Amino acid sequence: MAQDATGSGQKLVIVESPAKAKTIAGYLGPGYVVESSIGHIRDLPQSASDIPASIKGEPWARLGVDVDNDFTPYYVVSSDKKSHMTKLKKLLKESDELYLATDEDREGEAIAWHLQEELKPKVPVHRMVFHEITKQAIQAAVANPRTLDTDLVEAQEARRILDRLYGYEVSPVLWKKVMPRLSAGRVQSVATRLVVDRERARIAFRSASYWDIEGTFDAGERHEDRMFPGRLHAVDGSRVARGSDFESTGQLKSSGVVHLERARAEALVNALHDTTFEVRSVESKPYRRQPYAPFRTTTLQQEASRKLGMTASQAMSVAQRLYENGFITYMRTDSTTLSQSAVNAARDQVRDLYGAEYLPDSPRTYASKVKNAQEAHEAIRPAGETFRTPAQTGLAGQEFRLYELIWMRTVASQMKDAVGQSVSVRLGGQASTGEDVVFAASGRVITFHGFLKAYVEGRDDESESDDSQARLPAVEEGDEVSAAALQAAGHETKPPARFTEATLVRELEEREIGRPSTYASIIGTIINRGYVYKKGSALVPSWVAFSVVRLLEEHFERLVSYEFTAGMEDILDEIAGGRKDRVSELAEFYFGSDSVEGLHKLVTELGDIDARELATFPVPDPQGEGDHGIVLRVGRYGPYVEDRDGERGNVPDDLPPDELTPEKARDLIANQSGGDVELGTHPETGLAIVAKAGRYGPYVTEVLPEDAPKKEKPRTASLFKSMSLEEITLEQAVQLLTLPRVVGVDPESGEEITAQNGRYGPYLKKGTDSRSIESEEQLLTITLDEALRIYAQPKQRGRAAANPGKELGEDPASGNKVTVKSGRFGYYVTDGEYNATLRQGDDHETITLDRAAELLAEKRAKGPAPQKRGAKKTAKKSTAKKTTKKATAKKTTAKKK
DNA sequence: CAGTGAGCGAGCTTCCGCTTGACTT
Numbered sequence A: 001m002a003q004d005a006t007g008s009g010q011k012l013v014i015v016e017s018p019a020k021a022k023t024i025a026g027y028l029g030p031g032y033v034v035e036s037s038i039g040h041i042r043d044l045p046q047s048a049s050d051i052p053a054s055i056k057g058e059p060w061a062r063l064g065v066d067v068d069n070d071f072t073p074y075y076v077v078s079s080d081k082k083s084h085m086t087k088l089k090k091l092l093k094e095s096d097e098l099y100l101a102t103d104e105d106r107e108g109e110a111i112a113w114h115l116q117e118e119l120k121p122k123v124p125v126h127r128m129v130f131h132e133i134t135k136q137a138i139q140a141a142v143a144n145p146r147t148l149d150t151d152l153v154e155a156q157e158a159r160r161i162l163d164r165l166y167g168y169e170v171s172p173v174l175w176k177k178v179m180p181r182l183s184a185g186r187v188q189s190v191a192t193r194l195v196v197d198r199e200r201a202r203i204a205f206r207s208a209s210y211w212d213i214e215g216t217f218d219a220g221e222r223h224e225d226r227m228f229p230g231r232l233h234a235v236d237g238s239r240v241a242r243g244s245d246f247e248s249t250g251q252l253k254s255s256g257v258v259h260l261e262r263a264r265a266e267a268l269v270n271a272l273h274d275t276t277f278e279v280r281s282v283e284s285k286p287y288r289r290q291p292y293a294p295f296r297t298t299t300l301q302q303e304a305s306r307k308l309g310m311t312a313s314q315a316m317s318v319a320q321r322l323y324e325n326g327f328i329t330y331m332r333t334d335s336t337t338l339s340q341s342a343v344n345a346a347r348d349q350v351r352d353l354y355g356a357e358y359l360p361d362s363p364r365t366y367a368s369k370v371k372n373a374q375e376a377h378e379a380i381r382p383a384g385e386t387f388r389t390p391a392q393t394g395l396a397g398q399e400f401r402l403y404e405l406i407w408m409r410t411v412a413s414q415m416k417d418a419v420g421q422s423v424s425v426r427l428g429g430q431a432s433t434g435e436d437v438v439f440a441a442s443g444r445v446i447t448f449h450g451f452l453k454a455y456v457e458g459r460d461d462e463s464e465s466d467d468s469q470a471r472l473p474a475v476e477e478g479d480e481v482s483a484a485a486l487q488a489a490g491h492e493t494k495p496p497a498r499f500t501e502a503t504l505v506r507e508l509e510e511r512e513i514g515r516p517s518t519y520a521s522i523i524g525t526i527i528n529r530g531y532v533y534k535k536g537s538a539l540v541p542s543w544v545a546f547s548v549v550r551l552l553e554e555h556f557e558r559l560v561s562y563e564f565t566a567g568m569e570d571i572l573d574e575i576a577g578g579r580k581d582r583v584s585e586l587a588e589f590y591f592g593s594d595s596v597e598g599l600h601k602l603v604t605e606l607g608d609i610d611a612r613e614l615a616t617f618p619v620p621d622p623q624g625e626g627d628h629g630i631v632l633r634v635g636r637y638g639p640y641v642e643d644r645d646g647e648r649g650n651v652p653d654d655l656p657p658d659e660l661t662p663e664k665a666r667d668l669i670a671n672q673s674g675g676d677v678e679l680g681t682h683p684e685t686g687l688a689i690v691a692k693a694g695r696y697g698p699y700v701t702e703v704l705p706e707d708a709p710k711k712e713k714p715r716t717a718s719l720f721k722s723m724s725l726e727e728i729t730l731e732q733a734v735q736l737l738t739l740p741r742v743v744g745v746d747p748e749s750g751e752e753i754t755a756q757n758g759r760y761g762p763y764l765k766k767g768t769d770s771r772s773i774e775s776e777e778q779l780l781t782i783t784l785d786e787a788l789r790i791y792a793q794p795k796q797r798g799r800a801a802a803n804p805g806k807e808l809g810e811d812p813a814s815g816n817k818v819t820v821k822s823g824r825f826g827y828y829v830t831d832g833e834y835n836a837t838l839r840q841g842d843d844h845e846t847i848t849l850d851r852a853a854e855l856l857a858e859k860r861a862k863g864p865a866p867q868k869r870g871a872k873k874t875a876k877k878s879t880a881k882k883t884t885k886k887a888t889a890k891k892t893t894a895k896k897k
Numbered sequence B: 001c002a003g004t005g006a007g008c009g010a011g012c013t014t015c016c017g018c019t020t021g022a023c024t025t
Helices: A018-028 A079-093 A106-119 A135-143 A150-177 A188-204 A262-271 A297-308 A312-324 A340-354 A397-412 A501-510 A519-528 A543-555 A564-576 A582-591 A599-604 A662-674 A730-736 A784-792 A849-861 A871-896
Strands: A011-015 A032-036 A097-100 A125-127 A209-218 A227-235 A238-240 A276-289 A418-430 A436-448 A480-492 A532-535 A538-541 A616-618 A631-635 A638-642 A648-650 A677-681 A688-694 A697-703 A716-718 A741-745 A752-758 A761-766 A769-772 A806-810 A817-823 A826-830 A835-837
Touching: A011 A018, A011 A079, A018 A032, A018 A135, A018 A312, A032 A079, A079 A106, A097 A106, A106 A150, A150 A543, A150 A564, A150 A582, A150 A599, A188 A501, A188 A519, A188 A538, A188 A543, A209 A262, A209 A436, A227 A262, A227 A418, A262 A480, A276 A436, A297 A312, A297 A397, A297 A501, A297 A519, A312 A397, A312 A501, A312 A519, A340 A397, A501 A519, A519 A532, A538 A543, A543 A631, A564 A582, A582 A599, A638 A662, A648 A662, A677 A730, A688 A730, A741 A784, A752 A784, A761 A784, A769 A784, A806 A849, A817 A849, A826 A849, A835 A849
Parallel strands: A011 A032, A011 A097, A097 A125
Antiparallel strands: A209 A227, A209 A480, A227 A238, A227 A436, A276 A418, A276 A480, A418 A436, A532 A538, A616 A631, A631 A638, A638 A648, A677 A688, A688 A697, A697 A716, A741 A752, A752 A761, A761 A769, A806 A817, A817 A826, A826 A835
């Protein structure tokens, strides 16, 4: 069995993170070599270049999963992990035993399994697990190993394969129907939908305005806090409406409340000038607040955002540095549990810093708030068996501030509750106009601050936080109180706030979507795809996101339902428990069942997805002006608005969807034509000449009279590269419009030679024979003699003449000359017969003959001409071609930007 | 989204989760 063993007695322990390896090595001592896997070591092929040759020809190669044979996944060692795997193999060779000590969760178990598959150990293998990194825990773990949990690995593979099928099958639908390079996925699509849904709610929102009275009251000089604020609460026994009494439609939803308008509120203020108020009631309730649980990834991200203004990824990268340098425990965790030694350290610090009266009798524990928590790690806390105070760390800047936050939160989590009294006072009085009015004042007195002494959580809105509320004087029922100031105050109900990074992450976590290691990058994904952009800290969806979300909702409803992931988690749990089978679950997802429509069918039957319809939205109409007939369309070149007459206007990329109104749209349409530069009238035709910015760049055109026959098209001409919209003169425009210009007649053939500008630059044309010329200016100046001289030369075909390329040498296979050339799709090598585009990682400057020969050989292997391989294949080919066309068009515009 | 003239090689995009550096600015 241990024939390869060295007899050295050395044991190899593999964990996931290098920082962890370092710490654990210290706890295990000599005889153990601790290395890390640095996360996952292999994965399904990510792109075409990763696909192993053995499966390249398969129809499912693109997926990396053999959907027809039990969804067998094909894994490849990621290129950046190859050298690391060599190192691990070498270490294993020198060892007698292998401990797979990856995290004890679904992904960790899978990493352990992949390691075993890839390392093929011939020595005994143990699975070792621990949930906290203390000497005790580590030594206990190494003494009590178990075996690999293959059901858990199955669950991970199911998760991985499902995500691949979802992502790699649905994304191409978006390329075809919306735009190339878009993406869909179990997590990102729901995240995008959340942002879009919120924007929809904002668009549908109708604000309501309401008034009340703000007062400052004076309880008299015998009170310490004599002045206190109060707000109008009721008039003649009916409660005054406040924000929460209104629907999002602006309608009042509560009955029996008075909706105060400005005039009534101001009249009341006047009628209360001489009123003396009486305390009608004083209600006091005990107040008690428990400390917050220690940080996990999402709560750390939220507080770092609220208190330190960090983005989710900034918070994570600062935390990463703290972790690597041994200041905090692992920062990607869904657990709020503290190890015993951490609890002790926190309690010690409470006693030292705040005194024993702040220390609860027994340690506090926090139940997990996360339903699918995998609890492979501790909560995020200061590292070590005793905590360093921030000052003792020697840290500075962001690292200091984040450490301080983590330290305070951890210590506070082991402190006593804050207790006090919440007091609510009602003041009554009579207006001179006869109404009975009631004002309300509320306050809080904290008698014991408890944990609030150490830590107060930030708020997303500016409502009162836990430690700040007005103090009220100790008034009693029947006391007289005067109003020091009264003022009518107007309010408006506000639409639901946009998500920020932090609130979106919190929402995703609550819906069990995404994992601690991915929360920050989800934001990056939806921003990079152009689904969402940041306006300050708010996340605003683009119109493309509206299109994509609508397509997914209408055709892949289940996949973007907010419950999909939760349902998947349940199934994965069943698989992990050995009660369900990976293959049949994936088969149901992909091929469907009686109750579920399969993904495969959905993505192959796209005929009824009407792309134009999906990309068309009526412009929101908050004023209710009725049928304004203006729509927004998401076009290839971005969003634009179009009115009934087909007049269009570009919508700026940074105009938030909820700010687009019919009025704004009309503005955009008007400005579109207003953006044209009127140059004057043509001296001969009398027509107005305008310069415009067009799809192919700036151009000039003439404005035909309204009554001109439809057939008649205005003359147009692109500006020369030396001209600009700002500087062009009428004279230049008139000259441009003379193009195409007749240069003369070829005496030999009798054909007319003309000079004009075209797609590929300036050229001459004689019948069907065309020749490029050097400069645009020549279009206006070239003489017949010069033109004839050009035609006397043989036609230079292709780029070959202009760009002969660089010769590399002779192809050993064909014996042909191999050259590198630059073409429409970038650089390629050719041997005169076959052409092969350079791949990612190839460089046209440095490419060698060998590499070129390799590329050409691959090309040759594919056969000379595309072979017919049955009707199905041909059909597929034609759709592929269509996307190609789209992609090229998109590229052109992208460049222009 | 203005309208032009030929002809040259297609190949690839995309998912979620685990981890760090290696990059550039």
